Amino acid sequence: MSIALHHILRPLILLPLLFSASMIHAERTFRWVDENGQVHFGDRVPPQYSNQERREINEQGRTVKIYEAPKTPEQKAEDQRHAIIEAARKKIAEKRLRRDRTLLATYSSEEDMLLARDGKVTSVETLIQLTHRRIKSMQKRLLKLTDEAAEYERSGKKLPVGLQQQIANIREQITQNENFVKDKNREMEEIRQRFAKDIERFNELTSDNQQASASLIPNMDEIERELEAESRPAPAVKVSKKTRKQREGIELTRQDRTLAAYKSEDDILKVRDEKLGPADAGIQETKDTIDRLQGNLAELVDNADEYERTNQKMPEVLVHQMQKVLDDIARNEGILQARHRDKRDIGRKFEQDLQRYREITIEN
Numbered sequence: 429m430s431i432a433l434h435h436i437l438r439p440l441i442l443l444p445l446l447f448s449a450s451m452i453h454a455e456r457t458f459r460w461v462d463e464n465g466q467v468h469f470g471d472r473v474p475p476q477y478s479n480q481e482r483r484e485i486n487e488q489g490r491t492v493k494i495y496e497a498p499k500t501p502e503q504k505a506e507d508q509r510h511a512i513i514e515a516a517r518k519k520i521a522e523k524r525l526r527r528d529r530t531l532l533a534t535y536s537s538e539e540d541m542l543l544a545r546d547g548k549v550t551s552v553e554t555l556i557q558l559t560h561r562r563i564k565s566m567q568k569r570l571l572k573l574t575d576e577a578a579e580y581e582r583s584g585k586k587l588p589v590g591l592q593q594q595i596a597n598i599r600e601q602i603t604q605n606e607n608f609v610k611d612k613n614r615e616m617e618e619i620r621q622r623f624a625k626d627i628e629r630f631n632e633l634t635s636d637n638q639q640a641s642a643s644l645i646p647n648m649d650e651i652e653r654e655l656e657a658e659s660r661p662a663p664a665v666k667v668s669k670k671t672r673k674q675r676e677g678i679e680l681t682r683q684d685r686t687l688a689a690y691k692s693e694d695d696i697l698k699v700r701d702e703k704l705g706p707a708d709a710g711i712q713e714t715k716d717t718i719d720r721l722q723g724n725l726a727e728l729v730d731n732a733d734e735y736e737r738t739n740q741k742m743p744e745v746l747v748h749q750m751q752k753v754l755d756d757i758a759r760n761e762g763i764l765q766a767r768h769r770d771k772r773d774i775g776r777k778f779e780q781d782l783q784r785y786r787e788i789t790i791e792n
Contacts, residue, residue, distance in 0.1 A: 545623035
């Protein structure tokens with residue numbers, strides 16, 4: 429009796445479950461559009477339309493889920509382009525925000541910024557004036573030497589090797605100093621332009637208008653310049669950039685902790701200038717030594733010329749003295765090149781420090 433009853437009741441128990449499952453399945457309604465633009469509804473999407481967008485709707489006709497069509501290669505490329513542009517936009521905004529914080533932390537007023545600008549410009553102008561005086565002095569010396577060389581040519585005598593060397597050395601030094609002045613003039617103009625932008629931005633940040641927030645949003649021209657800069661190979665002196673995920677969990681080095689102690693980028697630049705000052709002084713000292721040696725050589729050459737004019741044999745000691753002065757000039761020119769390299773190394777090191785400081789402050 430119990431066995432028979434079990435066989436009778438089991439279908440009755442399963443029937444509601446089956447009915448419920450069929451109802452759930454029946455409630456799944458899809459909407460899709462065919463190639464002619466006709467809208468279709470059904471509980472199953474035909475296979476030929478499975479690769480295009482379709483929507484699942486409920487009994488009230490509302491969309492509960494959208495199945496997007498697979499993207500074409502063109503659409504994927506466009507999405508990637510938008511992602512790159514958005515990343516560049518974010519990067520520019522972060523740079524501006526970091527610079528804004530530095531400006532507000534470094535200066536308390538526009539007058540402070542003008543004083544800082546004038547101080548930097550005055551330092552460069554002083555170097556330019558000193559170099560101009562040096563160039564004039566060398567030009568006078570060159571004029572005297574070329575007159576001497578012309579006298580030898582008019583008299584049909586052979587031009588002494590020492591005189592030729594002096595003329596060549598002074599011409600090279602004049603060219604180097606003229607290039608130095610050009611570089612410093614460019615540097616001075618860059619200082620003025622940078623401070624003009626910084627002052628304008630400082631005034632925006634300290635005003636009550638909405639321009640400060642609006643100017644954080646870069647336009648397409650700025651984004652394109654940023655993308656173009658990123659596409660160029662990075663100079664070897666720059667620290668390789670790491671993503672945030674790569675930097676997570678990495679302990680700061682001793683140098684990182686030293687950099688983190690600076691309040692702003694201007695503090696780092698101030699230390700850099702303090703180190704460049706002695707380097708410039710050493711370069712100037714070596715140049716003065718070379719000038720002095722050139723003067724000594726000129727006197728020795730004059731003595732040697734006198735012996736040649738009177739057809740007397742040049743003393744061996746005079747020849748040795750001339751050779752020694754020439755060797756000293758060559759040695760000091762080597763020292764001068766080394767000191768220029770040291771100055772460049774200082775500049776490169778602080779470029780690396782600035783880059784690393786920016787990375788650290790972004791993380792913080």
